[in-house]
Amino acid sequence: MKIRDIVLIGSGNLATNLAIALTEAGKNIVCVYSRTLGNAELLAEKCNARFTNRLEDVPTTADLYVIAINDGMIKEVVDKISNYSGIIVHTSGSIPISVFPNSLKQFGVFYPLMMFSKKNIVPFTDIPICLEANDNSTLETLTELASSISNNVSEISSEKRKILHLAAIFACNFTNLNYAIAEDILKSNQLSFNLIKPLIKETAEKIQHNSPSEVQTGPAFREDYDVMHHQLEMLNAMPEYQQMYELLSNIILSIKHKND
C-alpha cells in the first residue's frame, strides 16, 4: 500500500517541520487538527489542507494519521480515533508502541531524531527516522513514506528508541545547557557570546568524524589540578555551576581512567 492522504494531529514544532517536508515530497496532507484552532489554521495554510479543532471532524478514511502532540495526550487521542480506517502512528521518542490497543489493524511509530523549531524549518534529508510497526506490511508502507523525505531510515524497537531518546537528552538538551552556562558566564562579565561560537561549531564538527571519547580535552582530562582549582574558585558566586564543574570533571577523569 502507498500512502497518499495524511491527517496530521498536532501543529507544534515537529508537526510543522514534518508537514512541510511531506508536502514538498508530494504527499497530500488533507487535514490538520490542533486543540487551538488558530494553530491548526496556520499550519494548514502551509500545506494546503483543511483544519479543525475537533477530532470528530477529521476525515475517517485517510491512509495515515500522524499524532505529533505532547506525550501525555497520545493515549487519549489514539482512543478517540481508533475506529478510523488508516494506519495510526505517533512520533514520540519515549512512548512505546504498546500505547496502541491491539484491536487496531495497523499502527506504528514514526520518530524523527531531531530537535525541531517552527522558526527554523530544516530539511529532512539527513534526519534519522526511526520506525516501528505492528506488522511487516505496515513497516514497509511507513518505510516507503519515510524514505520519500529522508535518506536515513531504520527500524528501531520501542526499547531501543527509549535509549536513543535518553542519549539525545545528553547530546542535545544538556549540551544546550552548557552553551547557556557559557553565555551566562560571559555576559555576567561583559563578554560577547559570539567569541565562543566558532569553538562550539568546531566541537560539534569534530565528533562527526571522531569518537568523542578520543578527542576529549581540557584541564580535567589533562589532570591539571591548578587550573581546575582556580576555575572552581572563580565559580564561588555560582554554586550550581560550581557543583556541575566538579561533577563533570570527575566524570571526565573517571572515563579516562576506565579507558586507560
Place this chain on the structure above:
Amino acid sequence: MKIRDIVLIGSGNLATNLAIALTEAGKNIVCVYSRTLGNAELLAEKCNARFTNRLEDVPTTADLYVIAINDGMIKEVVDKISNYSGIIVHTSGSIPISVFPNSLKQFGVFYPLMMFSKKNIVPFTDIPICLEANDNSTLETLTELASSISNNVSEISSEKRKILHLAAIFACNFTNLNYAIAEDILKSNQLSFNLIKPLIKETAEKIQHNSPSEVQTGPAFREDYDVMHHQLEMLNAMPEYQQMYELLSNIILSIKHKND
C-alpha cells in the same frame, strides 16, 4: 614595527595549527623549538624552518617569540629567553600577562580561542584571537600579525581571558563529555552513535543565531517529571550519569524559573 621572523616554542596542537596559518600568510617561521627533537623537526618541515631542542640555540634576534607549550612550563621558558631581543608572547587562556617580568621591553598574549588538533588543521579566518600587550605599540604590532590570519581579533585583558577560558570549558570540554556519554549509552545498547550526529550538528548550529537560553528544550525544561523519573531509572546501572542527569535537570529548571 612589522613582524617578519618568528621563533616558535612548542610543537603541539596549537603550535602546529598556528605555524601553518602564519606560514600560509607569508610570515617567516625561522626556528621551531621542542623538548622532543623529533616533534620540532616534524613541525619545522611544514614551515620550512630550522629546529632545535635547546633553547640556547634559537636565534636571539627574531621579531617575535611565540610560546605555545603547557601552562606549567611557560614561566621557566620566559625566564630563559628574557634577554632575547624580540616581542615575547604566550598563547594560554589561563596564564595572566604578569607571568612576564617587568624587565622585558615587549611582551603580550596571543590567545586563539579554539580547540586544535594536529590531525585536523583548521583555517584561522573565523577563529577569535584575543590579544594583550604591555604597551600600545606592541599591541598594534600583534594586532597586525593576528589580522593577517584572522578576521576576528580583539584586545582582551588577563582577567577577561580567564573568564573566556572558563566559559570554553563548559562550551567545549563539558559538551564533548555529553557527546561521549551519549556514545557510551548508545554503544552499550548496540546502537550506532551515527544516529545522533545530525542532532548534535543542529544543536550547535541553532545557537549560532539564537541565544541558547531561549532554545532550551527537553523533559526538564518541559517539567515532564514522568519522563525524567523513567530516564533516571534507566540510568540505575550508570550512577555517575544518573547523578549528572539529576543535577543538570535541576539546573535547567532553576535557570528556567529565574528567567520566568
